[in-house]
Amino acid sequence: MIFRQFFEPVSCSYTYLIAARKGGEALLIDPVLDRVDRYIKLLDELDLKLVKVFDTHVHADHITGMGALRDRTKCITIMGEQSPVDVVSVRVGDGDTIDIEGLSLDAMYTPGHTIDSYCLRMADRVFTGDTLFIRGTGRTDFQGGSSRDAYDSLFNKLLTLPDETLVYPGHDYKGDTVSTIGEERAHNPRLQVGSADEYAAIMDNLNLPNPKMMDVAVPANVAIGRGQGVARHAAWALTADQVMDQCNAADVALVDLRDASEREAHGVIPGSVHAPYTGLDSLIRPGGMLREMVGTTGRRLIYYCAFGERSAMAVESSQECGLDNVCHLIGGIDAWRQAGGPIEQPGEGTA
Numbered sequence: 001m002i003f004r005q006f007f008e009p010v011s012c013s014y015t016y017l018i019a020a021r022k023g024g025e026a027l028l029i030d031p032v033l034d035r036v037d038r039y040i041k042l043l044d045e046l047d048l049k050l051v052k053v054f055d056t057h058v059h060a061d062h063i064t065g066m067g068a069l070r071d072r073t074k075c076i077t078i079m080g081e082q083s084p085v086d087v088v089s090v091r092v093g094d095g096d097t098i099d100i101e102g103l104s105l106d107a108m109y110t111p112g113h114t115i116d117s118y119c120l121r122m123a124d125r126v127f128t129g130d131t132l133f134i135r136g137t138g139r140t141d142f143q144g145g146s147s148r149d150a151y152d153s154l155f156n157k158l159l160t161l162p163d164e165t166l167v168y169p170g171h172d173y174k175g176d177t178v179s180t181i182g183e184e185r186a187h188n189p190r191l192q193v194g195s196a197d198e199y200a201a202i203m204d205n206l207n208l209p210n211p212k213m214m215d216v217a218v219p220a221n222v223a224i225g226r227g228q229g230v231a232r233h234a235a236w237a238l239t240a241d242q243v244m245d246q247c248n249a250a251d252v253a254l255v256d257l258r259d260a261s262e263r264e265a266h267g268v269i270p271g272s273v274h275a276p277y278t279g280l281d282s283l284i285r286p287g288g289m290l291r292e293m294v295g296t297t298g299r300r301l302i303y304y305c306a307f308g309e310r311s312a313m314a315v316e317s318s319q320e321c322g323l324d325n326v327c328h329l330i331g332g333i334d335a336w337r338q339a340g341g342p343i344e345q346p347g348e349g350t351a
């Protein structure tokens with residue numbers, strides 16, 4: 001496995017790069033905007049393809065690099081389903097998995113620092129975001145934070161992991177890089193409490209100043225969607241109603257870009273073809289399945305995904321490689337559902 005821990009000194013943030021092998025797919029956790037060039041350089045050096053980026057929560061002390069990485073690499077952006085961000089490609093819930101080639105991470109919903117805080121667990125380690133630090137814990141006084149939720153997330157979720165589990169936090173202000181669950185249970189001063197009341201009494205009396213960047217970072221981090229306001233008016237952007245009018249025509253093929261787990265969880269538009277976004281490049285190149293289908297049948301492709309981010313990127317990728325007769329569903333299957341469009345479980349239909 002390839003594993004790197006990046007440090008950003010202004011906000012003392014850690015970012016993590018994970019990949020199963022050189023030349024394979026990569027995931028970044030909590031990237032910082034100012035360091036995006038550095039990540040891309042290392043990805044190039046290690047011949048890695050960035051396929052997914054995950055933010056553990058909406059950060060208040062730095063601007064996320066997710067939007068810039070998506071725009072430069074066409075990777076998938078992921079956050080928890082409780083996040084107030086305008087658009088991300090995928091939203092995960094407690095217990096969902098995030099897969100890249102050769103690796104799988106489990107999402108743990110751990111509210112408390114913020115209402116949308118998640119930790120990611122993978123084999124021998126856990127990425128704790130701002131829920132658990134080395135000898136500290138994340139503050140709970142803004143963005144829907146709650147000291148009682150934090151107590152529950154710490155004691156009933158994170159501290160139930162095996163003692164030897166490595167702890168990789170979202171920040172460290174003293175220079176420590178890694179700890180273990182057992183070490184934190186025994187030596188983290190915030191965790192030496194006997195009840196949620198006792199924990200709340202500590203956390204509710206910290207009287208910390210707001211982060212310096214908060215007024216800039218939070219609004220920027222909530223509005224990371226891929227310019228859908230502009231893309232909405234593009235000729236290749238269709239509303240759910242427009243797609244409903246057109247999708248039964250013989251010359252149209254609906255293409256679902258989501259992963260199998262998303263299809264299972266949220267259903268599919270009847271009659272659509274499945275072509276996961278991460279494998280799209282090979283499908284739209286000459287000789288690829290979608291390219292051939294368009295070539296032989298002359299059908300127009302309408303891409304859709306969860307919220308319209310991957311489908312907008314798929315239109316651009318298709319146009320770049322000469323596949324022009326493609327559109328996408330604005331707002332994804334989420335907008336389709338809200339418009340009353342039919343949805344079925346995958347495998348029920350004919351396609």
Ligand SMILES: [Fe+2]
Pocket residue numbers: 057058059060061113130138
């Ligand atoms: Fe935070």
